[in-house]
Amino acid sequence: MMAYIARRILYAIPILIGVNILTFLLFFVVNSPDDMARMNLGLKRVTPEAVENWKRERGYHLPLLYNSSAKGLARVTDTIFFQKSVKLFQFDFGSSDSGRDIGYDISQRMWPSLAIALPVLLVGLLINISYALLIAFFRATYIDFWSVVLCVVMMSISGLFYIIGGQYLVSKLLHLVPISGYDTGIDAIKFLILPVIIGVIGGVGSGTRWYRTLFLEEINKDYVRTARAKGLSEKRVLFRHVLKNAMIPILTGVVVVLPLLFMGSLITESFFGIPGLGSYTIDAIDSQDFAIVRSMVFLGSVLYILGLLLTDISYTLVDPRVRLS
Amino acid sequence: MIAQLVVLWTDALIFLLLFLALAFGIYASRKPHLRRPWGMVVGSRVGMGTLVVLLFYLVVGLLDSVHFHPWAQSSDGSGEKIPSTEVISLFDSLVSELRARQEKTYSAPLATHLYAKEIIELADGSTIRDFPRLRYAGAHLSDPEQSGADILRLSALGILKGVAVSLVSANVLIMLLAVAARSNFGEQARRVLQNRTEVPWRVVLVVLSMMLVLIFWSAELASRYHLLGTDKVGEDVFYQALKSIRTGLVIGTLTTLVMLPAAILLGIMAGYFRGWVDDIIQYIYTTLNSIPGVLLIAAAILMLQIYMSNHEEEFNSLVERADLRLLFLCIILGVTSWTGLCRLLRGESMKLREVDYVQAATAFGVSHLRIIGRHILPNVLHIVLIAVVLDFSGLVLAEAVLSYVNIGVDPTMNSWGNMINSARLEMAREPIVWWSLAAAMLFMFILVLAANLFSDVVRDAFDPRLGGSR
Numbered sequence: 059m060m061a062y063i064a065r066r067i068l069y070a071i072p073i074l075i076g077v078n079i080l081t082f083l084l085f086f087v088v089n090s091p092d093d094m095a096r097m098n099l100g101l102k103r104v105t106p107e108a109v110e111n112w113k114r115e116r117g118y119h120l121p122l123l124y125n126s127s128a129k130g131l132a133r134v135t136d137t138i139f140f141q142k143s144v145k146l147f148q149f150d151f152g153s154s155d156s157g158r159d160i161g162y163d164i165s166q167r168m169w170p171s172l173a174i175a176l177p178v179l180l181v182g183l184l185i186n187i188s189y190a191l192l193i194a195f196f197r198a199t200y201i202d203f204w205s206v207v208l209c210v211v212m213m214s215i216s217g218l219f220y221i222i223g224g225q226y227l228v229s230k231l232l233h234l235v236p237i238s239g240y241d242t243g244i245d246a247i248k249f250l251i252l253p254v255i256i257g258v259i260g261g262v263g264s265g266t267r268w269y270r271t272l273f274l275e276e277i278n279k280d281y282v283r284t285a286r287a288k289g290l291s292e293k294r295v296l297f298r299h300v301l302k303n304a305m306i307p308i309l310t311g312v313v314v315v316l317p318l319l320f321m322g323s324l325i326t327e328s329f330f331g332i333p334g335l336g337s338y339t340i341d342a343i344d345s346q347d348f349a350i351v352r353s354m355v356f357l358g359s360v361l362y363i364l365g366l367l368l369t370d371i372s373y374t375l376v377d378p379r380v381r382l383s
Numbered sequence: 384m385i386a387q388l389v390v391l392w393t394d395a396l397i398f399l400l401l402f403l404a405l406a407f408g409i410y411a412s413r414k415p416h417l418r419r420p421w422g423m424v425v426g427s428r429v430g431m432g433t434l435v436v437l438l439f440y441l442v443v444g445l446l447d448s449v450h451f452h453p454w455a456q457s458s459d460g461s462g463e464k465i466p467s468t469e470v471i472s473l474f475d476s477l478v479s480e481l482r483a484r485q486e487k488t489y490s491a492p493l494a495t496h497l498y499a500k501e502i503i504e505l506a507d508g509s510t511i512r513d514f515p516r517l518r519y520a521g522a523h524l525s526d527p528e529q530s531g532a533d534i535l536r537l538s539a540l541g542i543l544k545g546v547a548v549s550l551v552s553a554n555v556l557i558m559l560l561a562v563a564a565r566s567n568f569g570e571q572a573r574r575v576l577q578n579r580t581e582v583p584w585r586v587v588l589v590v591l592s593m594m595l596v597l598i599f600w601s602a603e604l605a606s607r608y609h610l611l612g613t614d615k616v617g618e619d620v621f622y623q624a625l626k627s628i629r630t631g632l633v634i635g636t637l638t639t640l641v642m643l644p645a646a647i648l649l650g651i652m653a654g655y656f657r658g659w660v661d662d663i664i665q666y667i668y669t670t671l672n673s674i675p676g677v678l679l680i681a682a683a684i685l686m687l688q689i690y691m692s693n694h695e696e697e698f699n700s701l702v703e704r705a706d707l708r709l710l711f712l713c714i715i716l717g718v719t720s721w722t723g724l725c726r727l728l729r730g731e732s733m734k735l736r737e738v739d740y741v742q743a744a745t746a747f748g749v750s751h752l753r754i755i756g757r758h759i760l761p762n763v764l765h766i767v768l769i770a771v772v773l774d775f776s777g778l779v780l781a782e783a784v785l786s787y788v789n790i791g792v793d794p795t796m797n798s799w800g801n802m803i804n805s806a807r808l809e810m811a812r813e814p815i816v817w818w819s820l821a822a823a824m825l826f827m828f829i830l831v832l833a834a835n836l837f838s839d840v841v842r843d844a845f846d847p848r849l850g851g852s853r
Contacts, residue, residue: 076670084682093689210839214776214832216783218803219824226810324677325784340788343681346689351682358675 059374063367070363077359078143085348086138091118094155094348116155116349142352151353156345160353163338170240171322171334173250178257179319182265183312185258187301190269194277195296206270212263221329224256238331253330257323272304279303306377313372317361321354386466387452391706393633393713394448400640401445420765423844428583430840433833435590439598440628440830447474447629450702470702474629478622481605484519486617489809492818493608495521495530520608534604541603542596549592560584612818614805624822626797631830633709634716634782634792635775642717642724647767650728651759655736655751664729668722676719677788683715684708684790705793712785712792716778724770731763765845772841776834779827799823 095112096104113119120138135141145152151160193205229237235252276282277300285295322336331337335354342350373380411417424430453476455467475482489498496514504510516522521530560580561571575584601621604610611620653664671679687708691698698704735741735758744754785791786800787807794801806820 072666073670073673076666077674080670080674081682084679084686093693210835211832214828214835216780216803216824216827216831218783218787222803222806222810222820226815318675321675324788328788339678339681343685343788343790346685348685351678351685355674355678355682358678359673362673362675 063371066367066370070360070367073363074147074356074359075143077356078146079139081352081355082139082143085352091138094118116153146353146356152349154342154349155347160350163350164335164353164357167322167333167335167338168320169334170246170332171327171336172319173246174253174257174326174332174334175319175322177250177254178261179312179315181254182258182261183308186262186265186269187308189262189266190273191296191301193266193270194273194300195292197274197277206267209263209267209270212259213267214263217260217325220256220260221326224252224259225329228252238329240330240332249330249332253326253332257326269304269308272307273300276300276304306373309376310369310372314365314369316368317364318358320361321358385451386454386464389450389452389470389702391448391450391703392710393637393706394450396637396640396710397445397448397633400636403640420844424840425582427840427844428586429836431583432586432590433837433840435587435594436829436833437837439594440632440833443474443625444629444632446477447472447626449473468700470700472629474625478625481619481622481625484609484619486517486519486609486613487515488613488615488617489816490517490520490609490613490617492610492612492620493520493530493534493604494612495524495527495608498612498816517609523607530608534608537603537607538600541600544603545596545599546592548599549588549595552591552595553588556584556588611822612816614802614819615809620802620819620822623797623802623819624799624826627799627802627823627826628830630709630792630796630798631779631782631827634713635778635834637710637713638716638720638778639771639774641714642721643767643771645717646721646724647728647760647763650725651732651755651763653725654729654732655755655759657733661729664725668725671718672722674719677785677790679719680712680715680785681788681790684712687711701795705796708793709796716781720774720778724767727766727770728763731766732759735759735762769838769842769845772834772838775838776831779831779834783823783827799827 091113092109095109095118099108099112110119118138120136120141142152149161151164154160154163189205193202196202225237228234229252235248238249240246240249281303282295282299285299286292290298320335321339322332322334324336324340326332327334327336328340339351339354341347342354411421450470450472452466452468453471454464457463457465471482487497490496491498495517497517499514500512501515502510503513503515516527521527521533524530524533557572557575558568560575561568564571566574574580575588578585601610605619605621609619609621611624614620614623649664649667653661691704691708698707738758741754741758744758749757782791782798783800783803786798787804789804791800792798800823802819802823806816806823809816809819
């Protein structure tokens with residue numbers, strides 16, 4: 059087990075290097091540091107010295123990939139790519155183009171993101187699974203048919219509509235909770251409740267339909283027929299046998315997204331003015347702050363790979379048939 | 384009317400896609416094993432009903448994909464006709480009235496007055512603050528109070544026309560069916576109405592007449608009023624929503640078109656050759672997959688924006704520039720979404736290469752290329768088809784979200800995402816302006832719902848696990 063995990067972590071390194079090369083190419087080759095400096099300092103009438111200064115302050119004055127003026131190994135290491143990548147691997151994100159410490163910002167903004175994403179995941183899971191079980195119990199009846207119709211209709215509505223409609227109805231017409239904003243401590247609840255509810259509603263359609271398929275697949279298996287044949291009640295069959303076995307794909311599907319919860323939701327956070335990582339990323343995109351976007355890309359990839367690893371481990375924990383090798 | 388054709392990149396690709404789809408249709412109709420699942424799609428009531436709705440969207444989208452320079456009067460006053468510099472589409476020229484009738488600012492759906500008070504000068508020279516009359520909507524009425532009755536009259540007229548046209552088309556359809564089935568008209572009509580036909584023509588007729596009535600009704604009203612109001616600069620919202628259809632279709636279809644070659648080639652190669660080829664391809668798609676999709680799109684679009692602002696001289700017109708951005712968005716969306724299909728194809732070809740007939744072909748010394756082309760590719764096509772159909776609705780919804788974050792299509796391009804984006808400020812107004820948002824949501828909802836239902840039917844028909852038992 060430990061050997062497997064160690065191997066997987068080693069395997070992650072070339073992937074992260076690949077991610078780095080790709081984002082680097084995207085950011086620096088199409089758009090040279092000179093362009094970035096000019097854009098940040100205002101497009102017109104910038105002296106070459108100012109550009110040089112801006113680049114030196116942020117470490118962009120080195121050549122991109124290959125330093126021909128340096129000697130030996132420094133030809134590769136004295137470049138923007140090497141300098142920036144190595145720092146990312148040490149989780150030292152440096153400072154943003156506007157001069158703020160990215161690492162500090164991330165550690166601050168992670169918690170509001172989590173405060174929305176985690177309840178949305180847990181409440182959504184509970185509601186979707188219960189609803190899907192209900193449908194599976196009433197399978198091939200009108201309840202089943204109309205529930206599936208409802209799910210498809212809900213899936214077809216844009217997530218933006220739930221947010222805009224919910225904000226308008228709950229905050230503007232009924233004045234139940236503030237439209238947007240955030241507070242620390244216990245006061246945060248009144249800001250969080252609406253985004254969480256909307257997040258859950260937005261996911262009901264696809265989630266319930268997916269779990270229903272999983273349950274129906276299990277219900278048609280032989281062991282369920284055996285369980286019925288020995289006279290177990292339908293309730294017992296559903297909860298003790300079907301639910302338990304369907305939990306394997308459900309659980310592993312949840313585990314893979316767990317690390318990514320830290321990243322938050324771009325749209326929800328910017329609509330509700332929550333100072334999380336999602337709105338951080340959007341602000342960075344809007345102000346074209348590449349240092350932040352690059353850090354977030356790296357962070358996202360690390361968390362994704364972590365999610366894959368956790369999924370494999372959780373498989374062995376819940377399904378004794380799976381052995382890691 | 385057409386002075387000079389303009390072929391934009393996405394236009395060319397859309398018609399290429401249409402051509403490919405038709406070619407595939409002809410190919411499939413000759414192969415019994417492919418005709419059977421399609422027969423199930425065509426025989427399904429949901430499938431045919433949604434197909435009719437999708438076809439209406441498709442027609443608008445295709446009409447909107449033929450671009451050209453129209454004729455214009457030359458400016459030297461000689462009255463000579465020269466090609467205009469603006470680029471419009473066939474659809475634009477069909478609804479030129481909608482496009483031309485621009486008001487000053489917001490007006491509510493079917494309203495006769497502006498939505499904001501202005502200072503109006505009366506005939507006797509005094510001024511008052513009131514809602515001014517609209518320039519075009521309801522301009523034929525001497526007394527705007529009568530607009531209610533006028534709208535009812537136009538609605539009745541439009542519905543009547545729609546019913547008449549749908550009756551005619553129903554009769555023509557039944558006649559054609561009767562000729563094809565070599566029975567007489569009455570017999571065929573009875574079979575269609577009692578739903579005893581192989582293809583559920585009754586559903587087709589019902590949906591078709593509903594759409595026709597809706598179209599004639601809206602055309603009648605839109606010719607005199609602003610059916611869905613006007614936006615901030617006074618443009619007709621109904622027109623915007625119709626124009627957005629093309630953007631949605633392009634994103635939904637071209638994205639999969641541009642990702643298909645890579646996904647098919649790499650997926651099959653990884654599964655068929657195994658070994659180091661498999662390792663490299665797996666490495667590529669794991670790397671791409673581990674970058675958060677939105678961030679990759681954001682980064683790529685940011686780069687494109689900067690490139691475009693630095694190289695403005697390379698683009699002839701705003702339309703071309705917006706079009707290239709749309710194409711680029713499709714490509715980058717494709718890059719982020721091909722990995723799932725690639726993985727599926729890899730798994731399937733891994734299974735297929737162990738099958739007896741592939742083993743036999745290998746033993747006979749058939750080349751790899753031929754084995755892939757003759758044995759593997761035809762057997763994974765159903766996976767490709769299901770993936771293409773299933774991805775469509777998700778991509779249409781994704782466009783709206785991306786445009787909201789300003790990393791979607793060009794702001795000058797008509798798209799539902801841009802309409803929703805502008806509605807953000809309108810919702811905060813007092814009293815609120817709801818119609819832009821409602822129009823975009825309605826048009827998008829109908830398209831996505833139809834696509835979702837249709838893709839379910841296609842998946843059920845093609846999924847071998849269901850074995851055609853349903």
